[in-house]
Amino acid sequence: MSVRRQTAFAGLATLSLAACTTPQTNVAAPTFPTLQEKQEIVEAPPPPALAAAGSAQEVWHLRSALNVAALACSRNSGIDIGPRYNAMLRQHQTLLTQAYVAEEERYKAKHGRRWQAVQDREATSLYNRYANHPDPRRYCAEADSISKDAARVDSADFARFAAAALPRLEANPTLPPVMASQN
Helix, strand or coil, X not given: CCHHHHHHHHHHHHHHXXXXXXXXXXXXXXXXXXXXXXXXXXXXXXXXXXXCCCHXXXXXXXXXXXXHHHHHHHHHCCCCCHHHHHHHHHHCHHHHHHHHHHHHHHHHHHHHHHHHHHHXXXXXXXXXXXXXXXXXXXXXXXHHHHHHHHCCCCHHHHHHHHHHHHHHHCCCCCCCCHHHHCC
């Protein structure tokens, strides 16, 4: 993704989600790796924390789910996840960057020249899935619990943590997780 397009997408996503929040919420915008960081990550083998199939996707989806919660839950339920979400971004910055790059590479391999459009569409769908949860109070309570637990997880175990946490955020726990449709 070009830096220009990346910045525009991040700005649009942040603006669309920010419209759902109260002015007191101060949540960091999602960060995406620089071109230099991407090159360094692509050249290196995947870290053990992301080596398992689906792990990068689960890590990135959990970050997305908690981003939505950080922006919306203070308004919907009075739960302010923002500070813990921001701390998670800092604590797991390297792993989140690696997950983003791995996801980008997965889309390129699967969709060729169309990868960017497909990734953008699926990212928007993912954000909307969480933003339009049918039970916002339950979603926010789960996200609050997960954000507290995320602070106690080191990056080496974060992918396993993400895989266990995502089903807790689903609208209907009997449905397969969101990743199942996108692999």
